[in-house]
Amino acid sequence: MLLENITHRHFIIYKPYGYLSQFMSNASKQQSKKFLGELHDFPDGIMAVGRLDEKSEGLLLLTTDGQTSAFVNSKKVEKEYYAQVDGDISMEAIEQLKLGVEIGVEGKKYQTKPCKAFKLSAIPDFEERSRKVRDDRHGPTSWVSITLNEGKFRQVRKMTSAVGFPTLRLVRVRVGDIHLKPMKIGDVVEVASFLS
Incomplete structure (x- = not known):
């Protein structure tokens, strides 16, 4: 089976304060924490491209494509x-x-x-x-x-x-070239690609 035809999905979100850049809890002690999955019904295999800690806010990119994630996390992208x-x-x-x-x-x-x-x-x-x-x-x-x-x-x-x-x-x-404005806290936008 060829894997080249897999369609990946990409999202831009405005991560609110108090959320972890994860989708589910791995430990019962984290049950009181808030996770990105509470903001939207994301597809399986989704990952945050670079994290923001719990107390940080703002632009966060999510993707199902590991290659896109690796590129954005590289030193080439500001x-x-x-x-x-x-x-x-x-x-x-x-x-x-x-x-x-x-x-x-x-x-x-x-x-x-x-x-x-x-x-x-x-x-x-x-x-x-x-x-x-x-x-x-x-x-x-x-x-x-x-x-x-x-x-x-x-x-x-x-x-x-x-x-x-x-x-x-x-x-x-x-x-990179993706800006937070004019998004509001908690917004989730699906895009075709992060790379122009």
């Missing part, structure tokens, strides 16, 4: 994040982010690769998330855009902490 950080982020911290900072990955020191980073001049118009971010009574916050070609576990959060501005809210806004 991923852009907007991070709301604790404090008014300095230009010095932005420059450190651009050059690369030392973070911990699997118990070892890791130097992040140079990336694009800049302070956002306006607050992004995201919907309020299900769990409110602390307000300005606890001090100022600011927003920064960080674009990576790599994706270590919780990398953006570790990077902003390394320069003294811990992340309070993290939203992935772009993967």
Whole structure:
């Protein structure tokens, strides 16, 4: 039997805060967790292309095609994040982010690769998330855009902490040429392909 005629399916979703980038629980202790399968009736064999941790939100690609997943996860495809950080982020911290900072990955020191980073001049118009971010009574916050070609576990959060501005809210806004806007939290859109 030839496998070339298998039709794969691809989805773009706006992952809400508090959801795991998985489809079912493997352990009874996770029964209280929320999974992507609660957002839509996805086909068998679906997988997340790069994950967002439970506390992160935004653009997540799903596919039944392992080759597409491998390509998007490769260093060829940029991923852009907007991070709301604790404090008014300095230009010095932005420059450190651009050059690369030392973070911990699997118990070892890791130097992040140079990336694009800049302070956002306006607050992004995201919907309020299900769990409110602390307000300005606890001090100022600011927003920064960080674009990576790599994706270590919780990398953006570790990077902003390394320069003294811990992340309070993290939203992935772009993967390659695919943008989060104009989607709303929890939206699921099926597409013909991720690759133009």
